[in-house]
Amino acid sequence: xxxxxxxxxxxxxxxxCIKEALGGDMSTEEVQALMASADTDGDxxxxxxxxxxxxxxxxxxxxxxxNRCREAFGVYExxxxxxxxxxxxxxxxxxxxxxxxxxxxxxxxx
Numbered sequence: 568x569x570x571x572x573x574x575x576x577x578x579x580x581x582x583x584c585i586k587e588a589l590g591g592d593m594s595t596e597e598v599q600a601l602m603a604s605a606d607t608d609g610d611x612x613x614x615x616x617x618x619x620x621x622x623x624x625x626x627x628x629x630x631x632x633x634n635r636c637r638e639a640f641g642v643y644e645x646x647x648x649x650x651x652x653x654x655x656x657x658x659x660x661x662x663x664x665x666x667x668x669x670x671x672x673x674x675x676x677x
Contacts, residue, residue: 574614574615575612575613575614575615576612576613576618577611577612577613578595578598578599578602578611581598581601581602581613582595582598585598601621604621605617605618605620605621642659643655643656643659645658645659
């Protein structure tokens with residue numbers, strides 16, 4: 568039964584939805600665990616509210632991940648130029664005990 572007909576999503580439908588939306592494939596066990604975390608009435612189906620809750624949680628996770636990336640970027644961006652320069656990368660690597668030769672012709676921007 569499809570969500571359009573029943574307004575609920577099965578584990579198999581959720582797995583297909585994730586694959587199409589994210590381009591990745593989750594195992595059946597991973598999808599079942601995800602489904603169990605949002606299936607409030609235990610019927611093995613995800614209603615609209617449960618689906619929206621999963622989407623909100625995923626969006627919050629992406630926002631947290633983006634914040635962590637920006638914070639990490641800030642650690643490496645030392646010259647106030649809005650990019651990780653070869654010099655700032657080399658300095659950070661040396662602080663971590665890694666002495667690397669770095670190509671000085673490129674920079675990384677966030």
